[in-house]
Amino acid sequence: MRRKTLTQFLIEQQRSEQIIGPELRLLVELVARACKSIGHVISKGELGDVLGSLETENIQGEVQKKLDVIANEMFVEANEWGGHLAALASEEMEAIHPVPNRYPKGEYLLLFDPIDGSSNVDVDLSVGTIFSVLRAPDDASGREIGERDFLQPGNQQVAAGYAIYGPQTLLVLTLGQGVFGFTLDREMGSWIMTHPNMRVPKQTNEFAINASNERHWNEPVRRYIDDCLRGETGPRGIDFNMRWTASMVADVHRILVRGGVFLYPADTRHTASGGKLRLLYEANPMAMLIEQAGGSATTGTARILDVEPTKLHQRIGVILGSADEVARIAAYHSLND
Ligand code: AHG
Ligand code: MN
Ligand code: MN
Ligand code: MN
Secondary structure, rough: OOOOOHHHHHHHHHHHOOOOOHHHHHHHHHHHHHHHHHHHHHEEEEEEEEOOOOEEEEOOOOOEHHHHHHHHHHHHHHHHOOOEEEEEEOOOOOOOEEOOOOOOOOOEEEEEEEEEHHHOOOOOOOEEEEEEEEOOOHHHHOOOHHHHHHHOHHHHHOOEEEEEEOOEEEEEEOOOEEEEEEEEEOOOOOOEEEEEOOOOOOOOEEEEEOHHHHHOOHHHHHHHHHHOOOHHHHHOOOOOEEOOOHHHHHHHHHHHHHHHEEOOOOOOOOOOOOOOOHHHHHHHHHHHHHHHOOEEEEEOEEHHHHHHHHHHHOOOOEEEEEEHHHHHHHHHHHHOO
């Protein structure tokens, strides 16, 4: 079977479907190229002297891994020169990064998590890169881009996706019309479409949560997980399976392939911060992908994509995956109100 490359797919989207213009096509091509390079560096591991931690902390208060910083720099460098971006923002950069004056500027804003799941890098488990694309507000042309230009709800994203660096390297992408997965052909160096039109099954009996946080959970989450754990003889009448990789990319990828539900809820530790995961680099792009594949994404009480951000590094509770299961968890939250 002759499969489509990412480039062919993007040209089709531009030409016949008119879903994207040439600038967005270039943007996705450059993101894909950056992910290819990052995947290559990760795969060198100890031989490339890229493992381990630095002595620095990022704005999130996390100790940075060497790869967090390396991948961040690679991603900025690979994307800033193309002429299609106005500015970038990242989990690993305190402030936004406007495109330097030596390059032409465009209308798009690129937000990213250079290495998601970085605690897994040193132990050789799957990690990824997550990205989200917004359009700069109309009134932004000709003036300096500021943090407030990035504070748009996720329903304004024009594209989102991730690369996963696992046993295979894949790029999973939405341009707002379905979700498509491309496997990296390492010999050819090209992304080949292997997962056309990914769909999340409505039902599931698999959940993902870090159970070590149980004592911090709020009542609706506690009730939901308790129902699952009671299995066939409990209120659900079926046995549930659990998976937790500590790489959101890997957990979301599993859900896009075979269904499931992922929870990193806001819990009693997060009353001030709102949750652990970042709204703009993690929750919004993953919520767009999951919804585009027929699933749902909520904070428990609100659709993630409708949340109005108030700051760049805002955090939020995330519950996403198979639609029936997410609806059940949201219903438990509304009972609790
Ligand atoms: P990052 O490596 O970008 O900081 O993100 C890690 C996130 C996410 O990928 C994962 O679901 C979660 O943190 C894991 O957190 P715990 O270690 O608390 O389980
Ligand atoms: Mn981090
Ligand atoms: Mn992350
Ligand atoms: Mn990260």
